[in-house]
Amino acid sequence: MSVNKQNYASIRQELGASNVTLVAVSKIKPAGDIQQLYDLGQHDFGENYVQELVEKQSLLPTDIRWHFIGHLQSNKVKYIAPFVHLIHGVTSVSTLKEINKQGQKNNRVIDCLLQVHIAQEETKFGFDANEIETILSNNEYTHANIIGLMGMASFSEDLTQVRTEFATLKKLFDQAVLLKPGFNTLSMGMSGDYKLAIEEGSTMVRIGSLLFGNR
Template sequence: MSIKENIENLNLKIPENVKLLAVSKTKPIEDLKEAYEAGIRDFGENKVQELVYKEENLPKDIKWHLIGKLQTNKVKYLVDKVYLIHSLSSIKLLKEIEKVFGKKEKIANVLMQINIGREESKSGVLKEDLLALIEEVEKCNYVRVKGIMVIIPKGDEKNNRKYFKETKEIFDYLKVKEYKNIKMEVLSMGMTHDFNEAIEEGSNLVRIGQGIFGERNYNTGGE
């Protein structure tokens, strides 16, 4: 099926209140144009340099999401380019985002990435360290937390719902709190193979790559 047909099929399955984020990492500009023409306006990239290149070469009404691990030395390239950073995973990174965006007097919209499966190989803040991160966010002037993002452990798909439920509980707990810089609006969880379960458990943003663009470049880590 074509990219357009894949998107049309997904739109039939995904409720209107759930955002479809096209994971376009490693995909050529032509593929993104095809997705854009099919109505996609939110694209997710893993690498800062790839996001910047595509942002410069595609229509300006696209909202660019950085969904991959963000290194502190790359933050400066995202100012005025990124719509939402999904991967706030440490106090160190938070302070760098605050400093860099503050110099330009721009607001950085971010999601806190929680390492819900406690995987050593994955970035993300552990549940017990979340309050310390929140305390630091509240001291910021240029960072706004818009919600939470999780990546479910690979190889443990049978427990997806457990992780989704746990994340939704954290989201709901924080949602009723009064914060200056934190508002629980976006719950980013679910990818091509588990987005239905994620939506059923409360996700309102699903990150879909393979389900839109097919299996090309799959070995590079397609979502």
């Protein structure tokens, strides 16, 4: 299935008005589909699996900004460190240290986001407020540049709950901005809830099925 160009155009127009970055979630989609969206002007793409990301990166235009949005294991960081644009879901200090180490090895500073646990579901990963404060007060990460937070709301039709979770994350983000200069990215909102996320202050949304169809 090719990309939904009509959805893409309307989402881009919608996000442009609020200055929100669109990350097109292209996991399990062929390189040809990504190329189609790229040709329409989309340069930010999100992948969940390291091996798949490495393969696609070698096949597609070099100016694509690759976002790693899955759960990243420390031993896989080295494979994406040479080129990844932004790592969204840092969920442990050990992973952060490995990103810093691999950034140093590759002579580049790797931008990343700390994942915050805001959902009711136990399956979601992430830090809490106290852990975030501790990490941001640590100056040892010279090659891992923490530029913001990322979170996923509960998979729920209770929009009040989802909105509350997004508002909680925005509050943590506003507090973190005071701790770290250059803190500017709040990645929250996906195909089903991105409009709510934007209303609550998201600066970056991760949209897949609306652009590429269901997997």
